[in-house]
Amino acid sequence: MxxxxxxxxxxxxxxxxxxxxxxxxxxxxxxxxxxxxxxxxxxxxxxxxxxxxxxxxxxxxxxxxxxxxxxxxxxxxxxxxxxxxxxxxxxxxxxxxxxxxxxxxxxxxxxxxxxxxxxxxxxxxxxxxxxxxxxxxxxxxxxxxxxxxxxxxxxxxxxxxxxxxxxxxxxxxxxxxxxxxxxxxxxxxxxxxxxxxxxxxxxxxxxxxxxxxxxxxxxxxxxxxxxxxxxEVGPEHSPGTMLFSLSGAVNHPGVYELPLGTPLRHLIEECGGGVPSGRMVKAVFPGGPSFAMVGPEELDLPMDFDSLKKAGTGLGSAGVIVVDDATCMVAQTLALSTFFREESCGQCPSCRIGTQHLEALVAKIETGNGTHGDLEKLLQICGFVKGTGYCTLVTGAAVLVQNSLRLFRHEFEDHVVKGACPFSPTAAKPAVAIG
Ligand SMILES: Cc1cc2nc3c(=O)[nH]c(=O)nc-3n(C[C@H](O)[C@H](O)[C@H](O)COP(=O)(O)O)c2cc1C
CATH class of the missing domain: 3.40.50.11540 (NADH-ubiquinone oxidoreductase 51kDa subunit)
Incomplete structure (x- = not known):
């Protein structure tokens, strides 16, 4: 191929x-x-x-x-x-x-x-x-x-x-x-x-x-x-190829070696065979859960260190996770917030406590018990904890929530207004491939 x-x-x-x-x-x-x-x-x-x-x-x-x-x-x-x-x-x-x-x-x-x-x-x-x-x-x-x-x-x-x-x-x-x-x-x-x-x-x-x-x-x-x-391949400042781990809502998940700078769309459509069951891309994590998601209008972004950084996200170790339009983004955010809370080593208080609070608030919203004030609280906590800690785990946890609220605030608000998750329980399967 x-x-x-x-x-x-x-x-x-x-x-x-x-x-x-x-x-x-x-x-x-x-x-x-x-x-x-x-x-x-x-x-x-x-x-x-x-x-x-x-x-x-x-x-x-x-x-x-x-x-x-x-x-x-x-x-x-x-x-x-x-x-x-x-x-x-x-x-x-x-x-x-x-x-x-x-x-x-x-x-x-x-x-x-x-x-x-x-x-x-x-x-x-x-x-x-x-x-x-x-x-x-x-x-x-x-x-x-x-x-x-x-x-x-x-x-x-x-x-x-x-x-x-x-x-x-x-x-x-x-x-x-x-x-x-x-x-x-x-x-x-x-x-x-x-x-x-x-x-x-x-x-x-x-x-x-x-x-x-x-x-x-x-x-x-x-x-x-x-x-x-x-x-010979790749952009001047990110030369060579990279192994992309492709998972989530694609027909053919797997490891693909591509020149750095290849557009995200090529990886998802040509290598991954597109999104299953005629669904559409709703969001993509181009560099794993610690870097911001991009929307479907950004699939022509070149995947290399500098281009993704310039676009406000990052390549990380190129773990590309595709999320389809049947997915509840609050549930998706919750699944990854749980990951960050579980994986925090507990050494830095801002990370130990921050990841707990973020997960608890997102869970409250996902289960229909959240308030509009909780959305503001989430953003406040993100502001407090971002950039603190001896490693980037807590920053990743905060970026996830901030970015999810920036791109999908209407979904968080829908949960608050309806007092329940508006997505069908069978469709709302977050794309998280751990291990
Ligand atoms: C939370 C966290 C987890 C990491 N996990 C890995 C890992 O599993 N493998 C890895 O090579 N680098 C990982 N890194 C990056 C390493 O700290 C380090 O930058 C890397 O091993 C250096 O190798 P490189 O210069 O060849 O990329 C991680 C960084 C963070 C903050």
Whole structure:
């Protein structure tokens, strides 16, 4: 369906996903071989910077710049962690990559760990991903047998171990500072940034490179085929492709690799086969539940970091959730407010209490017990809590409610006036795909 020429990550391989021979046949581990032979971290960093690769874990930070910070840190002990914590509703692309292309990720991890000179390297894997873990463990076994991982890799005298760390399975544990805390046996709670950026103060208080699964999976082919090849697709400031997790009201939900900058409409209509049962798009979350929804009139928006930010929303980790016109937007807002309340780690009072209040008020309105004053209260709470907290969870919870009230205030008011949910109970199924 998609042109294979533009694929950077999901190009078909021969045989089973963990089969190293199929991967090697298509140039697998060649970049790793070159990096080890060359032994020049600056060359790797320069190529990554030229490629313009930006982190696929949510923030879109330039990958080469991050690697540079760790490589040239004044402290000698460095660590490397691949973030495979993925637990956001509607995002499932990392587990797909791990399960179906584990060697690509392994090669990216090996290059990252070697380049920063990590004394320890881990893959923090959401423990709920059993099939992905199985695939990754088999791939690691094969890589060890073939001498690309472990002692004396590729006969170079370099020893490089990579450990799978069984992660938490909670949303906040995917935030990098919370992840590093939980890896050290402490509660998975984010730290204040600044000053606790992992590049300065990470695992055991040492400089630590943290990258997302998809980000790392891009690295081998960028080094092998060159930054220009990577930049052939996508806009100048968001080059390359991205994996879009498509869920909600579409005929064909799934993971789709598309050039960044592809219009939202193409993903929903061409890849997702449109909305089922002749229904229409009512709203779309282009970057998961933490970023504002867009309406059906905005489906020609290009999906890349800068265009979506300019449109008042964000790409996040590209978990695209489609909501159809049969859905009650108060019920939809409630389902996600419940998610935010349940996933708040409770460390920051504004988040712990704010998410509870937001959920309770939206529930009150959805069940027909709300007042017009409650709508104003909701907006007031959003104003109080937005931007507070050590991570962005509470801001996401507030943006959801503010945005829902901005686009669908009439539905909230209908609930108040009628004293009940005006939508048919069978039609009002919110689009939330968790896990
Ligand atoms: C609440 C929250 C959850 C997050 N979950 C994940 C996650 O599951 N996986 C991930 O890679 N990044 C996640 N992030 C972003 C990470 O903190 C971090 O920016 C990312 O791992 C850096 O990698 P990248 O530069 O390759 O994107 C999360 C951030 C927040 C605020």
């Amino acid at each position: 998609e042109q294979t020429a533009s694929l950077r990550l999901l190009a078909p391989l021969d045989g089973e996903p963990w089969d190293i021979d199929g991967y090697i046949k298509h140039g697998g581990y060649e970049a790793w071989r070159q990096v080890v032979r060359d032994g020049n971290p600056d060359r790797v960093i320069d190529e990554l910077k030229r490629s313009g690769l930006r982190g696929r874990g949510g923030a879109g930070f330039p990958t080469g710049v991050k690697w540079d910070k760790v490589v040239h840190h004044r402290l000698p002990d460095r660590y490397f962690v691949c973030n495979a914590g993925e637990h956001e509703p509607g995002t499932f692309k990392d587990r797909y990559l791990i399960q179906h292309h584990p060697h690509r990720l392994l090669e990216g991890c090996l290059i990252a760990a070697f380049t920063v000179g990590a004394r320890e390297s881990h893959i923090y894997l959401n423990a709920e991903f059993r099939e992905a873990r199985h695939s990754l463990a088999r791939a690691m076994e094969q890589a060890r047998v073939r001498g690309v991982l472990g002692n004396n890799v590729l006969g170079s005298g370099v020893d490089l171990e990579l450990e799978i760390f069984d992660g938490h399975g909670s949303y906040v544990a995917g935030e990098e500072t919370a992840m590093l805390e939980s890896m050290q046996g402490r509660p998975a709670q984010p730290k204040a940034k600044p000053p606790f950026y992992p590049t300065d103060f990470g695992l055991h208080g040492k400089p630590t490179l943290v990258n997302n699964v998809e980000t790392l999976s891009h690295v081998p082919s960028i080094l092998l085929k060159g930054s220009q090849w990577f930049r």
